[in-house]
Amino acid sequence: MINQLSQIRAFIFDVDGVLTDGLVHVTETGEQLRRFSIKDGYALQLAVKRGYPIGIISGGRSQSVVSRLKGLGIQDIYIGVETKTDAFEEFLLIHDLQPEQVMYMGDDIPDFPVMQKVGLPVCPADAAEEIKTISKYISPVKGGAGCVRDVIEKVLKVQGVWLDEAPSARG
Numbered sequence: 001m002i003n004q005l006s007q008i009r010a011f012i013f014d015v016d017g018v019l020t021d022g023l024v025h026v027t028e029t030g031e032q033l034r035r036f037s038i039k040d041g042y043a044l045q046l047a048v049k050r051g052y053p054i055g056i057i058s059g060g061r062s063q064s065v066v067s068r069l070k071g072l073g074i075q076d077i078y079i080g081v082e083t084k085t086d087a088f089e090e091f092l093l094i095h096d097l098q099p100e101q102v103m104y105m106g107d108d109i110p111d112f113p114v115m116q117k118v119g120l121p122v123c124p125a126d127a128a129e130e131i132k133t134i135s136k137y138i139s140p141v142k143g144g145a146g147c148v149r150d151v152i153e154k155v156l157k158v159q160g161v162w163l164d165e166a167p168s169a170r171g
Contacts (some may be wrong), residue, residue: 004120004136005158009101011047012055012091012114013148015065015079017107018124019056021144032062040148041072047152048073050161055091057084059110088114105151106131107143122151 016022020034027033048054055076056069062079069077076094078087092099100119104111107127115121115134123135124147132138137154139147156162 001137002158005155007101008103008120008155008159010053010055010091010095010097010103011152011155012057012088012102012104012118014106014108014111015056015058015060015062017127017143018105019065019144019148021142022107022126031064034062034065035144036068037144037146037149039146040144041068043149043152043156044069044074045072046162047156050156053091053095053097055087057081057087057091057114059084084110084114085117088117103151103155105139105148123147 013019016034019036019040025033044054053076054074055078056074057078059081060079066077066079076091081087099117102118103120103122104115104118105122106115107124109128109130111131112134115131121135122137122139123131124139124141124143126142127135137151139150141147141150153162
């Protein structure tokens, strides 16, 4: 696993069930509210500062989610996606990456096709069983509760840049 973690140059995450707990609160006006972990947010912004491309691929269309992610410095946000593999291929082209250099964290069936293509498919503790069977690492943390922090921290620690004060260029 350490060898696989050392090869990662980019991260891609699903939103609902990974970055959020998968529960949607609907207000009287119909607005859909989601909860994000501050710990995940810290790790995401740190990975961006360290030079890792971060991709978000979601079937959802929430602009509040986009605002939250952009606030963390994430630029590659694909929302309203029907075929996640198309967004994945575009992400690879934009960042000149090979699939084996990418970690993808998903939690449910729509993530399955992309997870079969990446070098390191991972999932939260409460992912669908089909996703767990193809994951090379299952975080002990549930979606929306710090699972993103868990996997980013592992990669950055193995690569020696978790506590590094100076941002490093990744390529």
